[in-house]
Amino acid sequence: MAACTEMVSAKGLFYSTANTMRLLQTSAEDQPLVVQLYGNEPEIMSRAVYQLCSMGFAYFDLNCGCSVNKVVKTGSGAALLKNPRLLLEMVSAMTQHAGAGRVGVKMRLGWSNQEIVYLYLAKPLADAGAGWITLHPRTAVQQFTGRARHQALQELKTVSSIPVVASGDLFTARDALQCVQSTGVDTVMFARGALMDPAVGMRYQHLLQGRRDLPSNRDFVLRLCREAIDVYRRYSTTRAVLKLRSLLPRMMRGLPGAKELRKRIILCKEWQDLEEVMTSAQRHPETQ
Numbered sequence: 001m002a003a004c005t006e007m008v009s010a011k012g013l014f015y016s017t018a019n020t021m022r023l024l025q026t027s028a029e030d031q032p033l034v035v036q037l038y039g040n041e042p043e044i045m046s047r048a049v050y051q052l053c054s055m056g057f058a059y060f061d062l063n064c065g066c067s068v069n070k071v072v073k074t075g076s077g078a079a080l081l082k083n084p085r086l087l088l089e090m091v092s093a094m095t096q097h098a099g100a101g102r103v104g105v106k107m108r109l110g111w112s113n114q115e116i117v118y119l120y121l122a123k124p125l126a127d128a129g130a131g132w133i134t135l136h137p138r139t140a141v142q143q144f145t146g147r148a149r150h151q152a153l154q155e156l157k158t159v160s161s162i163p164v165v166a167s168g169d170l171f172t173a174r175d176a177l178q179c180v181q182s183t184g185v186d187t188v189m190f191a192r193g194a195l196m197d198p199a200v201g202m203r204y205q206h207l208l209q210g211r212r213d214l215p216s217n218r219d220f221v222l223r224l225c226r227e228a229i230d231v232y233r234r235y236s237t238t239r240a241v242l243k244l245r246s247l248l249p250r251m252m253r254g255l256p257g258a259k260e261l262r263k264r265i266i267l268c269k270e271w272q273d274l275e276e277v278m279t280s281a282q283r284h285p286e287t288q
Helices: 010-014 018-023 042-054 077-082 084-098 118-127 150-159 173-183 192-196 200-208 218-235 240-252 258-265 271-283
Strands: 033-038 059-064 103-108 132-136 164-166
Touching (some): 010 018, 010 033, 033 042, 059 077, 059 084, 077 084, 084 103, 150 164, 150 173, 192 200, 192 240
Parallel strands (some): 033 059
16 A cells, blocks of 8 residues: 655645645655645646656655645646646646656546536546546535545446546545445545544455454554654654644544543643653553
């Protein structure tokens, strides 16, 4: 399975803004790593991929699925679905430096129900050198409302000559396994599901191989939280404590005592503060 960075602005990368460069922080364990980019200018996108290739990155994903207003109002993200020609130019610009098969496209069904384009784009994307298509089977207008139309994944798989990756409403490993089995897609991309359970990818692999699912008890989740803290501490600065203050409570959701743990975590400012909270939670579960 591939790891994926947060969505990175091609223009921000071109101008080497501090926030953009921070999003590219990674580690040797994140292999293969796919950098997800967004933008609306083929030339800027080409230069961004060239820069990333020179930094050692090899796989890229063009985001054509984000429907957040600050992204689509620039003509990026899901707004590209309203301009298929530009979308294909973006893919060609990326493959110019990355090479064929090393660029994927994350997209939705279309901008709206009146502008469905996912089936039409399958062959042109392959011809442009795309290596895979990730489909979130909602329209951009829907954002995250309603239910993902998984039947559309099966339809895309039928007409696509390149691998199809499923996204949308895959909150658990069992959701993903059922989706793959019912649609025939090649694999899955976890989004919101991974935020709530960073072990969801491992759980999916276990189920796919017919093995027993990983535990979901308090000890297992707290161990994952501890591992997340260790990774951030090893590769980042104290600034990461702020990110962990929102990440860890999501990981702990549903555990006994999670509410009290959240209250303590959001007050943490230093690594030592997090260490004390986690040590207390693991040693004295009855007091949480």
